Amino acid sequence: xxxxxxxxxxxxxxxxxxxxxxxxxxxxxxxxxxxxxxxxxxxxxxxxxxxxxxxxxxxxxxxxxxxxxxxxxxxxxxxxxxxxxxxxxxxxxxxxxxxxxxxxxxxxxxxxxxxxxxxxxxxxxxxxxxxxxxxxxxxxxxxxxxxxxxx
Numbered sequence: 001x002x003x004x005x006x007x008x009x010x011x012x013x014x015x016x017x018x019x020x021x022x023x024x025x026x027x028x029x030x031x032x033x034x035x036x037x038x039x040x041x042x043x044x045x046x047x048x049x050x051x052x053x054x055x056x057x058x059x060x061x062x063x064x065x066x067x068x069x070x071x072x073x074x075x076x077x078x079x080x081x082x083x084x085x086x087x088x089x090x091x092x093x094x095x096x097x098x099x100x101x102x103x104x105x106x107x108x109x110x111x112x113x114x115x116x117x118x119x120x121x122x123x124x125x126x127x128x129x130x131x132x133x134x135x136x137x138x139x140x141x142x143x144x145x146x147x148x149x150x151x
Contacts, residue, residue: 027091027126029069033139036075038087038132042068045094046126053087055080055134079137086131092123 029040038053051070052062057080063070070089074080133141 027089027093027128029089029091029128031142032069033132033142035138037071037073038085038139039071040069040089040128042091046091049089049091051087051089053085055085056083057081074134074139075137082135082137083133084131085134086129088127088129090125090127093126095124097122097124 027042027046029042032039032041038051040051042049047067048064049068049070050062050064051072052060053072053074054060055074059080061072061074061078061080063072072078072087074085132139
């Protein structure tokens with residue numbers, strides 16, 4: 001029985017490493033939210049970030065930045081009332097991975113991007129999500145905006 005468990009564990013570990021990994025890494029960003037502005041401080045080297053914020057009325061506001069961190073202001077025309085808001089920030093990490101260059105994901109691929117095995121190098125995506133509380137039109141509770149948490 002012990003031998004069977006060891007073999008099953010080794011086989012499962014081997015399958016996990018052999019299967020292509022499309023999982024994103026957890027973005028280790030620090031919240032910089034205050035007042036009516038939602039933003040994060042991204043680690044060095046991260047780029048193409050998109051921040052989406054969903055309010056209690058169901059509307060979603062998004063902002064993007066090629067470099068640095070996007071900022072979403074939840075006041076004025078973007079005000080969605082008091083309550084619990086959720087957010088998700090995605091970015092390209094400086095870490096690279098190899099993927100099959102078959103065009104199945106809709107990418108435009110040039111021959112110069114593909115190696116001899118039919119693979120190409122892409123940046124690994126990173127994501128962070130959570131929630132925060134708004135009262136009186138201002139962000140009052142950012143305890144769920146902890147560094148490195150993922151939903």
